Amino acid sequence: MGPNASPPRRRGGAGVLIILLASAVVGAGIRAFTSDADSQSSSINPHTFTPFTLVSREPVSSTSSIFTFAHRGNPDAIGALRDAWKRGVWSIQIKQPQLQIARAYTPLPPLADPSDAELGAIRLLIRKENKGEVSGYLHRLPLEALVELRGPSLEYELPNDVKEILFLAGGTGIAPALQITHALQDKARIHVMWATRRREDCRGGSSDTRQAPKVGMLAGWKGLLGQEQADLSNAQEGNHEQNAIVRQLQSAKERSKRIPGCELSVDYFVDEEGSLITPQSVLQHTQSSKSPDSSTTQGRKLILVSGPEGFVNYWAGPKRWEGGREAQGPLGGVLSRLRLEGWEVWKL
Ligand SMILES: Cc1cc2nc3c(=O)[nH]c(=O)nc-3n(C[C@H](O)[C@H](O)[C@H](O)COP(=O)(O)OP(=O)(O)OC[C@H]3O[C@@H](n4cnc5c(N)ncnc54)[C@H](O)[C@@H]3O)c2cc1C
Structure with missing residues (x-):
């Protein structure tokens, strides 16, 4: 098989994180996993999921787009990522709330000349995999949808x-x-x-x-x-x-x-x-x-x-x-x- 005829999934095994429903059941009994149990934080962090808003989706090709996510309430919600930019290769994870699964994605560096929507935001190049659960879910989301993110995770x-x-x-x-x-x-x-x-x-x-x-x-x-x-x-x-x-x-x-x-x-x-x-x-x-x-x-x-x-x-x-x-x-x-x-x- 030539180098480009390879399977679509990038490091798929490592990207699959099954999020146990049990982790959402904390103290006060059963709460909706997607809303608050795992999303207490207003800043991105590696331990809990934080809700971000999808502010734009710019098609790059027929199969991939650049997604921009921002935190509506906290302009410094991605302050914790500053150090990661200097260290090497890192990713964040996005949760698919219905299936309780998450996948890793690699943030694109800030642009030299960002637009208002891109300031203080996370940008991701995401390819829509054929029948891919999380990439398909993201490509179907309307603008202004809430999506839960967690990270950074240093890969190298x-x-x-x-x-x-x-x-x-x-x-x-x-x-x-x-x-x-x-x-x-x-x-x-x-x-x-x-x-x-x-x-x-x-x-x-x-x-x-x-x-x-x-x-x-x-x-x-x-x-x-x-x-x-x-x-x-x-x-x-x-x-x-x-x-x-x-x-x-x-x-x-x-x-x-x-x-x-x-x-x-x-x-x-x-x-x-x-x-x-x-x-x-x-x-x-x-x-x-x-x-x-x-x-x-x-x-x-x-x-x-x-x-x-x-x-x-x-x-x-x-x-x-x-x-x-x-x-x-x-x-x-x-x-x-x-x-x-x-x-x-x-x-x-
Ligand atoms: C560290 C890291 C960084 C990453 N960064 C990026 C990034 O920046 N951008 C990006 O687009 N991706 C990135 N990925 C890949 C990403 O995490 C996902 O793996 C990718 O989006 C596919 O996930 P999915 O849920 O959409 O697809 P899945 O549902 O996992 O399916 C993946 C593929 O397998 C096929 N498949 C699923 N189940 C079966 C089955 N039972 N039998 C046969 N085929 C099946 C699907 O049809 C699909 O083609 C990264 C991965 C890692 C580990």
């Missing part, structure tokens, strides 16, 4: 001596990549390889180091492959207005240019266009990234892999349950067969 703490990152992202795995670029914006050089199923997921994105198909080649395909391929070709790199995720990547890139040695670059790979991240593209990057001052600069080089379970397994092998916790497990997959001297791999 960045070492403080990291100098260089290669981030392999599949689908919504771009959200942790954005968190990393935010946490390390003036500390490390970052290259993101983002694989998506469709061009619409990364509409308007154009690669920094990968060569886009030449116009002449595309014209040839039109003749050979008909209208459908012609439409795809027209939607190729950079030809369309950027979607919100590409815009956020672009603005992180612009910001990074001001800090020498900490540049962010992004390459886009699109399943339906037949472009895949290949072992060669990874090797090309790891081998060419030796900066002129690498002999004098101490610092770690990391490959982070994030995306649907099949994507992570393909590149780095499966994670493993150890002592009731999800652990890294041995390095497997394609990366285990490449000569990655000096690079450490971490599965997200």
Whole structure:
């Protein structure tokens, strides 16, 4: 199975939290689980669920949207997240009240120029899974609906001596990549390889180091492959207005240019266009990234892999349950067969 033909669920096993009804039955007898028993707090915290309002839902593609949640009563309800933004990759959980289940989602960093609705709010890129319980519930919610959130939950703490990152992202795995670029914006050089199923997921994105198909080649395909391929070709790199995720990547890139040695670059790979991240593209990057001052600069080089379970397994092998916790497990997959001297791999 290729890296992009992988199952839709990202780290699904770990994302499923069964919330026992019993936990809602406290002292005063049986109370409605969805209303107050678990939602006493007016600030987000890792232990209890706090109600937030869905203030906007911006479609990014036909299958995913950016959801913005704010707390109506307490403008500093997400103050507890400030520290998390500096530490690495983290998530929050959202509860589906009817089924008493929760799933993890990865907040997108604040925008450089937020709108009023986005100030002090939590933004999430959520893909609607086919028959997915929580993602389906969220995509059906009307604006102004109350949703219960809990967190943060730290998934990966960045070492403080990291100098260089290669981030392999599949689908919504771009959200942790954005968190990393935010946490390390003036500390490390970052290259993101983002694989998506469709061009619409990364509409308007154009690669920094990968060569886009030449116009002449595309014209040839039109003749050979008909209208459908012609439409795809027209939607190729950079030809369309950027979607919100590409815009956020672009603005992180612009910001990074001001800090020498900490540049962010992004390459886009699109399943339906037949472009895949290949072992060669990874090797090309790891081998060419030796900066002129690498002999004098101490610092770690990391490959982070994030995306649907099949994507992570393909590149780095499966994670493993150890002592009731999800652990890294041995390095497997394609990366285990490449000569990655000096690079450490971490599965997200
Ligand atoms: C740390 C972490 C961070 C995450 N961050 C994000 C994020 O930022 N954005 C995001 O979109 N997702 C993220 N996820 C994934 C998210 O938590 C959910 O797993 C995802 O939204 C699917 O949940 P669901 O309840 O909608 O789907 P589920 O109901 O869990 O179903 C998932 C898939 O399995 C299929 N399925 C379910 N039951 C069966 C069955 N019995 N037989 C066969 N197939 C079945 C469904 O059709 C569906 O395609 C993250 C996961 C983790 C662990």
